[in-house]
Amino acid sequence: MYFIFLLSQYSIFVTGQLENDTIKLFSDRMCDPACTFMNKTLTKSNIDKFPNNCTTVCADFEILWFSELSEDKLRNAFKNMKHLIGNVHISETRIVKCDFLAGLESIDTDTNSFRIFEKEYFPEIGEITIRNNENMTELNLSSLATLNCTTLDISENGRLEKIDISKLQNLTRNGPKMYYMSPGVGIILAYLSPKFCIKFDEMEHFLSIENGDFSLIYANYCTPVLEDNICTKPEANCTRFFGDLIIGPNFTDQEKLRSLVSIFGRLVINGSDFENLNFLENLIYIAPLGWGNTNYTHIKYNNSKSYAVQILNNAKLEDYYFPALKRVRSDSKLAVTIKNNNEELLYNSKSCEKLENALIKEYIQVDGKYCSNIGTYEYLRDQRRMKRLIVFCGVGVAILIIFLIVLYCCCKKEK
Numbered sequence: 001m002y003f004i005f006l007l008s009q010y011s012i013f014v015t016g017q018l019e020n021d022t023i024k025l026f027s028d029r030m031c032d033p034a035c036t037f038m039n040k041t042l043t044k045s046n047i048d049k050f051p052n053n054c055t056t057v058c059a060d061f062e063i064l065w066f067s068e069l070s071e072d073k074l075r076n077a078f079k080n081m082k083h084l085i086g087n088v089h090i091s092e093t094r095i096v097k098c099d100f101l102a103g104l105e106s107i108d109t110d111t112n113s114f115r116i117f118e119k120e121y122f123p124e125i126g127e128i129t130i131r132n133n134e135n136m137t138e139l140n141l142s143s144l145a146t147l148n149c150t151t152l153d154i155s156e157n158g159r160l161e162k163i164d165i166s167k168l169q170n171l172t173r174n175g176p177k178m179y180y181m182s183p184g185v186g187i188i189l190a191y192l193s194p195k196f197c198i199k200f201d202e203m204e205h206f207l208s209i210e211n212g213d214f215s216l217i218y219a220n221y222c223t224p225v226l227e228d229n230i231c232t233k234p235e236a237n238c239t240r241f242f243g244d245l246i247i248g249p250n251f252t253d254q255e256k257l258r259s260l261v262s263i264f265g266r267l268v269i270n271g272s273d274f275e276n277l278n279f280l281e282n283l284i285y286i287a288p289l290g291w292g293n294t295n296y297t298h299i300k301y302n303n304s305k306s307y308a309v310q311i312l313n314n315a316k317l318e319d320y321y322f323p324a325l326k327r328v329r330s331d332s333k334l335a336v337t338i339k340n341n342n343e344e345l346l347y348n349s350k351s352c353e354k355l356e357n358a359l360i361k362e363y364i365q366v367d368g369k370y371c372s373n374i375g376t377y378e379y380l381r382d383q384r385r386m387k388r389l390i391v392f393c394g395v396g397v398a399i400l401i402i403f404l405i406v407l408y409c410c411c412k413k414e415k
């Protein structure tokens, strides 16, 4: 039996606790009242009311510094919960080992879109946050596969060094969609322990998730181990390159790059005499990481540094399409820059669109112009060319006519 929440009925005792949007979410998702938790903050005085025998739980809860809940209490409360409808915030707690959500498989959140947007208070929209827990060292979300939210924010937990979100797969972004917001679900991993690192497998897995936005990972890659099959300079049959791959004027190792699938660093092609990039025929992922950072104030957005792909000064380049490239991860909004190459590329909107369409959610700029601008330039140039052609043909025809007239006159005279 499902229970349909009536807003007016609930507003009487809900004020100051769950928000109206949350009640609406519970109603929309047809929550079972026996599996619904009606408080916002989980504390030692209400945790016994948490529906700990349900696999699907409706709850929009936060665990805060004054919750005073032992890890055992939390494990018991969440032991059967596989699907959560509502948000979770775990903030400023004393939790050390956060493993009580290890069984959780999906989270379907409340978006709070309009109300919060009106107040320009969007950090909380559809967010799942685990933030500012100064003594947390481990976070186990090893079953979590499905998210319907705007962001999963795991940040500012200065001792957190082990995070398992390896099952993440099925992401849907809800909430408001503004041009300055990511169209994907933001996965934020930032300001964690300096010992926290991203494994190469993990990054490849992340980048295979179409609706994820992984631009807000401020961490480094883990030191490669043998099983990672990493190379750091061009080597035949190597599939994973770690570091910035810089292809300069005298580069002759392109045959050794044919096998490359992932570059865990930037790709810079600067001053080469390549006509196309077909030798990178297996390259699917480009994902530099590595901002030196410890806190929000320390971060500097430096586009010139963070472009993940830079194609510069290649005088003979006719096409910058990569046959297999699907995903470029970058710290900056713009991941790819193409500058000062063969002049033809300034007018080649097809090349631009082909690359842009092949990539998931990235825009391309060629000498500061987006593909659509290049289209306009191409059109204007073609018009100019057409005019010139018309003038040229006109002059040609006129000369031909004069020639014919002269010829005709001469022939007549001779007769």
Ligand SMILES: *[C@@H]1O[C@H](CO)[C@@H](O)[C@H](O)[C@H]1NC(C)=O
Pocket: 007, 008, 011, 020
């Ligand atoms: C929640 O709903 C009640 C009843 O519909 C309304 O009186 C109240 O203003 C709403 N609260 C907010 C924050 O919108």
Ligand SMILES: *[C@@H]1O[C@H](CO)[C@@H](O)[C@H](O)[C@H]1NC(C)=O
Pocket: 013, 017, 038, 039, 040, 041, 046
């Ligand atoms: C918890 O919610 C109930 C109603 O569901 C309310 O009566 C109670 O005051 C709330 N307690 C806290 C601590 O918010």
Ligand SMILES: *[C@@H]1O[C@H](CO)[C@@H](O)[C@H](O)[C@H]1NC(C)=O
Pocket: 034, 035, 051, 053, 054
């Ligand atoms: C969970 O337990 C409570 C109280 O023990 C009970 O009322 C409720 O029906 C149970 N829910 C389910 C889904 O078994």
Ligand SMILES: *[C@@H]1O[C@H](CO)[C@@H](O)[C@H](O)[C@H]1NC(C)=O
Pocket: 092, 093, 094, 134, 135
């Ligand atoms: C974190 O641990 C330190 C050292 O054990 C302790 O002094 C501090 O109060 C703890 N912080 C929190 C929020 O529990």
Ligand SMILES: *[C@@H]1O[C@H](CO)[C@@H](O)[C@H](O)[C@H]1NC(C)=O
Pocket: 099, 102, 103, 140, 141, 142, 164
């Ligand atoms: C995370 O939790 C699961 C389920 O409890 C467990 O099997 C797994 O070993 C845990 N992972 C780590 C790294 O502790």
Ligand SMILES: *[C@@H]1O[C@H](CO)[C@@H](O)[C@H](O)[C@H]1NC(C)=O
Pocket: 108, 109, 110, 111, 148, 149, 172, 173, 174, 175
């Ligand atoms: C995600 O959440 C939004 C807003 O609550 C809802 O409209 C949508 O149906 C949900 N999508 C999925 C796949 O759960």
Ligand SMILES: *[C@@H]1O[C@H](CO)[C@@H](O)[C@H](O)[C@H]1NC(C)=O
Pocket: 145, 146, 147, 148, 170, 172
């Ligand atoms: C993905 O999530 C949607 C709802 O959010 C669910 O209906 C679907 O079964 C999930 N797919 C997989 C493969 O888990």
Ligand SMILES: *[C@@H]1O[C@H](CO)[C@@H](O)[C@H](O)[C@H]1NC(C)=O
Pocket: 236, 237
């Ligand atoms: C690369 O692989 C090919 C085919 O598998 C093999 O013939 C060749 O010896 C390998 N080269 C190196 C340097 O391992």
Ligand SMILES: *[C@@H]1O[C@H](CO)[C@@H](O)[C@H](O)[C@H]1NC(C)=O
Pocket: 248, 249, 250
């Ligand atoms: C490339 O080779 C040319 C001629 O062999 C040399 O003059 C030039 O310095 C080299 N450039 C670089 C960057 O190594």
Ligand SMILES: *[C@@H]1O[C@H](CO)[C@@H](O)[C@H](O)[C@H]1NC(C)=O
Pocket: 268, 270, 271, 310, 312, 313
């Ligand atoms: C590209 O090459 C030019 C000339 O060698 C050099 O001045 C410039 O710094 C290089 N740019 C990048 C981003 O490597």
Ligand SMILES: *[C@@H]1O[C@H](CO)[C@@H](O)[C@H](O)[C@H]1NC(C)=O
Pocket: 293, 294, 295, 297, 298
């Ligand atoms: C942020 O980190 C930088 C570099 O580690 C440090 O110099 C600065 O003091 C930190 N700022 C705050 C507010 O902690």
Ligand SMILES: *[C@@H]1O[C@H](CO)[C@@H](O)[C@H](O)[C@H]1NC(C)=O
Pocket: 300, 302, 303, 304, 305
């Ligand atoms: C960005 O990085 C480049 C190269 O590392 C540096 O020259 C420039 O000053 C930086 N700009 C800012 C605003 O930090």
